[in-house]
Amino acid sequence: MDSIPSGEGLIARMIEGDESAFTSIYRQYHPALYTYLLRICKIPSLAEDLVHDVFLKVWEIRHRINPALPFTGYLYRIARNHAFKTLKKLAYDEVLQEKVLEHLQFQGNGPEQMVNEKEYNRLFQEALGRLTPQRLHVFRLCRQEGKSYDEAAAILGISRNAVKKHMVLSMRAIHNYIYRQGLVITLLYLAQKIF
The missing domain is CATH 1.10.1740.10 (RNA polymerase sigma factor, region 2, helix turn helix motif)
Structure with a gap:
């Protein structure tokens, strides 16, 4: 044979x-x-x-x-x-992104760790710019000016629960934007290491 x-x-x-x-x-x-x-x-x-x-x-x-x-x-x-x-x-495929995110989270090396402080600040400002005017106003009052939910509610003429809801949605939107953009930066970083 x-x-x-x-x-x-x-x-x-x-x-x-x-x-x-x-x-x-x-x-x-x-x-x-x-x-x-x-x-x-x-x-x-x-x-x-x-x-x-x-x-x-x-x-x-x-x-x-x-x-x-x-x-x-x-x-x-x-x-x-x-x-x-x-x-x-x-960078454009959500199913593949989820696989990468799971892996990076498991290793404790998420996109946040790969984005430097300057880049993080840039992404943070971009994320703020994507908020609705009302959410941005609530976020600035509570986070940047240190107002309580009750104080922000009185200033804006809305309920405390509405302020709380705006803050939760704002924080989620900011986190998701930075995380996704951080993932893109991570992927570009990995792609550059190929060559």
Whole structure:
């Protein structure tokens, strides 16, 4: 029985459409490629998905592979580019964002830790600018001027409960804005580390 050749012979067989050669290549490169992608994205399930995507891409474009050139460099270049595109996509994909947020929270290294004080202040001001005029007024009275809910209610001519509700919604909106924007900054930071 013929043994499966390694190196150029195995690559050449894959290029010709030999699925057993492709399977052998997958098994050979999977562990190291998974480790490489895990260092980039930090999420085991995402790294595994990226590995599968990369090998699927290799299979789809196998006819363009030159078996005389180092396959490892080719494979890692595809992996790096795919990981970078995925990280950029994360900024707009809420399901993927949740995976990243869960992972970063689990490690105690959330976006807040990766955003410096100057950037945090900028994001805070942007978040304030997104509040409704009434919420912004309540927030400034209670948080920035130190007024009690009762005092703010008297100044604004609304109930204490209305003030409390505005404060809760303001704090939630500010936190969510900073957290999401911090996540985007984190993703861009991770993407830059690829190169």
